[in-house]
Amino acid sequence: MEMNRLQLPRNMIENSMFEEEPDVVDLAKEPCLHPLEPDEVEYEPRGSRLLVRGLGEHEMDEDEEDYESSAKLLGMSFMNRSTGLRNSSAGYRPSAEGACSVPSARTLVVCAFIIVVAVSVIMVIYLLPRCTFTKEGCHKQNQSIGLIQPLATNGKLFPWAQIRLPTAIMPQRYELSLHPNLTSMTFKGSVTILLQARQATWNIILHSTGHNISRVTFMSAVSSQEKQVEILEYPYHDQIAIVAPEALLAGHSYSVKIEYSANISSSYCGFYGLTYRDENNKRKYFAATQFEPLAARSAFPCFDEPAFKATFIIKIIRDEQHTALSNMPKKSSVSMEDGLVQDEFSESVKMSTYLVAFIVGEMRNLSEDVNGTLVSVYTVPEKIGQAHHALETTVKLLEFYENYFEIKYPLKKLDLVAIPDFEAGAMENWGLLTFREETLLYDNTTSSVADRKLVTKIIAHELAHQWFGNLVTMQWWNDLWLNEGFATFMEYFSLEKIFKELYSYEDFLDAQLKTMKKDSLNSSHPISSSVQSSEQIEEMFDSLSYFKGASLLLMLKTFLSEDVFQHAVILYLHNHSYASTQSDDLWDSFNEVTNKTLDVKRMMKTWTLQKGFPLVTVQRKGTELFIQQERFFSGRKPEIYPVDASYLWHIPITYVTDGRNYSEYRAVSLLDKKSDIINLTEQVQWVKVNTNMTGYYIVHYADDDWAALITLLKTNPYVLSDKDRANLINNIFELAGLGKVPLQRAFSLMDYLINENQTAPIAEALFQTGLIYDLLEKLGHMDLASRLVSRVHKLLQSQIQRQAWTDEGTPSARELRSALLEFACTHSLENCTTTAMKLFDDWVASNGTYSLPTDVMTTVFKVGAKTEKGWSFLLSMYISIGSEAEKNKILEALASSEDVRKLYWLMKSSLDGDIIRTQKLSQVIRAVGRHFAGHLLAWDFVKENWNKLVQKFHLGSYTMQSIVAGSTHLFSTKAHLSEVQAFFESQSEATFRLRCVQEALEVIQLNIQWMEKNLKALIQWYI
């Protein structure tokens, strides 16, 4: 799935000085979950929390979190029973402490005994997290079942208590028939599942939610006689149990047929319906699916976990004028009564349920054959003219991937469909890729270079998933990064290879640096993290799974060489085709290729199983380079967060110096201990570590070495690559945030920008200074904020003056223009607003037909939106035009208004979903929250509508993560910190414990600390 580019993670991250175009569109990804029952939302595992606390720690570690989830899976009944153990374990501690305070031999023995008992209890709790607690403690499983058995809706005992399904029964093949009625928003369905028993059992447990099940029949392969059977429902876990009329025997096959009806969903998950108006303003109905991660179960009863792979035969009854699409090519169409048609699709390859998809609606397509695969792009009829770019791009990428992976794309067709209302950025359903209109369609007159890059990248991402994710799938959501990290890595890698002119590495660098900001927080998590509950699974869809995952693969590829990397990837895909894997399977493939010359598994586990990343400190003494590593902490007070000395990474250290063949001299060595010495073999003037930022770490240099690099940048910056220059700007500002480098030195390094002409370093400088500007502005330090702008302006002045208001130049140059003119117009520099206003007036005079340069369109619209008339005209255009690319630019401009009534209206309208689609809401809230006029308003809106937001987007989802961050990340006072904290504390404990909430609080704290640390310095040396 494509979650839509990075949500800029930490404080300040979106800033008014450098608006990031992709952010607009990239709001995508919405993992899908069934709406939580009200009591489920309210459910608070307080008992287990206290129990864990009783054992010692204040901060819960990973195991404890596991333990808590397992407590949750036991259901409410667990809570009532936990008190006994809580009391007994709490009783151990004081006695142990008391006994040990008298050091006699007898008490030592007693003490040792008690410790052994205490450790045993803890071990039991940790190692057997799913057993049941009663007053007596932990019982054997069979004993416990009777004690905490969950109850089905009919009051009978439900035979399964866990969130994860049992593995006694494996689905082999589904035959699914659906008859949707798009106007009444209901559907009838029937699913026949062919099953195989692995172990003897009486019960078939599978997922189903929101279905009205009318009839269930059972048939064993031997008797071939249908028997109607009983069904038990346990909505708390979205599960049903079919009680078989006979014992199911290991190795035998059976089938069950379930007939049901349900509502077509009005959210963005499961099988959902939507309406849109065509060019004649006629209302049209459309239905699509979004199953990842947990919503297939709401469309049809199924074994809805990624490792339960099976084949699917899908039949859909539709109206004549509609088209139906599914993963596989259509096999037959049969006319029925009342003008209905039944389409049947070929049996699918073996795949996971979250990849199943079907779509019904009026569509047109463009197609092209690629080596026996028919590639088609589908849109609603009036937008087919915007499909050419996507088709061309897909054809090139498909050929590239087939060659690179040495595995042919296995299906006969590949459809890409632009859905008129879609929450995620895109979704990789096998053979039927779904997109937002803005992430697939390209309009020649209104799409900017950033739009083109976005469409290209997202197609590349979803296509890569056809191998990474679809052909080889992670076993469970804890390893989501295997899917998403790889697809994200391949997205940039493939663009580098076949669309080199797009300079996509600039976007990757930017995303990587912002991901590291998020990863440096205490609220971060290892990319391979244990997950159970729906919120935990939702939360895995964050920039860490995507961009940290991809960054680690880039680091590994650089370290091993491109050839070795490719061989290992091919081996992995061949070995595990149509199967499911864990991270270790990937590392095993690498180890097979490296042939034990390097233990890749050992090395990479230090990156996937630990959160955060290293700070590498470098000091040059003569020809020796002393290096050491520690965990990079984002500006925390050491007394609150002591540095954990146990963190250790295996770091490929790369560096470049002026030695030998000048900049050609690059070297690499692996730092797998706390400190080491690298011999440079000769005296050098300077050394830059982490060449081209291929490593996932930040580098701090000794004073002299920083000084040497700053001098180098001032005298001869182009000795270093643009990536290295951007990397140095990033690292020194991050270190200034920690107090490791004076802020003044960071600004002094940046002074070289007067000679900079490339996009990556300028973008990073605008970003870093934009963060500071945003905080100063929101605190009312306008004098300091404008002096900061003057300083940056002085550095970029000649670059800004060089810009023309056109779409000419390379993609990179065009993006630079976009950033510079946006900066200039935002701060009314260099006659920028005058030129923009003139362009805007021409555009209005032509009634929106005059063709504006696309890369500066947002800037022009923002200037135009400042007047009452301009804003209203933009809104009327927003309502009437058909290009999503243009609408996005207008929406950004509308949301930049300083009129709070307008801002409130925008947020309200996108929540309603009529004039502005609800898929846009998080983007609108973020845009409003970024500006001075709206930053308090956005937070008020979120508070006021919290329950509605949760209902629409679900707790933990990417959209909610984005909304929480976007409405709080610019707060930097203690009053706001308590206000945000109090609000979330007043919600359920599950809400307060969400990572995005913890992150929001941490970011505000960091903003406060940053100001405490640097405000004085800014005032003093700035004047």
Ligand SMILES: [Zn+2]
């Ligand atoms: Zn993806």
